[in-house]
Structures are given as C-alpha cells and as structure tokens.
Amino acid sequence: MRSDDTGYLSLPAEVMANDFAPDVPKAETNLMAVSQVPINSKGFDEKVSVAAWKTKPSYFIVAANDRMMATDLQLSMAKKIGAKTTILKTSHAPMLSQPQQVADVILEAAKR
Numbered sequence: 001m002r003s004d005d006t007g008y009l010s011l012p013a014e015v016m017a018n019d020f021a022p023d024v025p026k027a028e029t030n031l032m033a034v035s036q037v038p039i040n041s042k043g044f045d046e047k048v049s050v051a052a053w054k055t056k057p058s059y060f061i062v063a064a065n066d067r068m069m070a071t072d073l074q075l076s077m078a079k080k081i082g083a084k085t086t087i088l089k090t091s092h093a094p095m096l097s098q099p100q101q102v103a104d105v106i107l108e109a110a111k112r
Helices: 013-020 026-035 041-045 071-080 099-110
Strands: 008-010 059-063 084-088
Touching: 013 026, 059 071, 059 099, 071 084, 084 099
Parallel strands: 059 084
Antiparallel strands: none
16 A cells, blocks of 8 residues: 555555455456545544444455455454355455355345
8 A cells, every 4th residue: 555645545556466356357457556546544534423234234245365454354343243244255356356246245235
C-alpha cells in the first residue's frame, strides 16, 4: 500500500497482482491497478452511527486464501455480526476470481 501526500492510499500494480488478486488473470489485475480509485486514509477513522448488521440479516464471504486480511480475522468478524458465512478458497477479490459463487451468495441474501 502506498500513500500520497494528502493521505490517499492505493496499491502498486505488483501488490495488486501478487497479493490482492493473485488468482485473477494478470491482464485484469493490471487494469485494476491503473483504474483503482484511491481511498483517503481518514475514512478508516470514521465511526458508524448505526450498524445495519444489528438489525438486518448479514452474509459474509470469507476469502480463505486472502493475503490482505487474515482469514481468522474475517471469521471473527463474521461471527461477531452473526452472519451466514460462506468460505471460498479465493484471494481478496472473490467477485473476480469466483463470480458465480459470489453471485449465488448475493441471490440467497436477496431472497430474505
């Protein structure tokens, strides 16, 4: 992760390919790297006033081969919010590497 002088964060192309989405074709990770919209680091300090998971059903896809966020942390977060959890053997970008499985979870959630 790199930060510019104003606190915006982005991923270098090699990190995108090797760690963020290593199970996605290189041409796709190259496109992701050049088209990403940097996020301001101040956003991570924002507090949520009302957490939807406290009153709405939650679904959580755990990326078992994630190099950006530990699997144990993902499982802990899913448990904390009482989410119906799906574990996929994927990188941090399951919607790109296993789109059908992600769509299946979304369609299941939409039925509730």
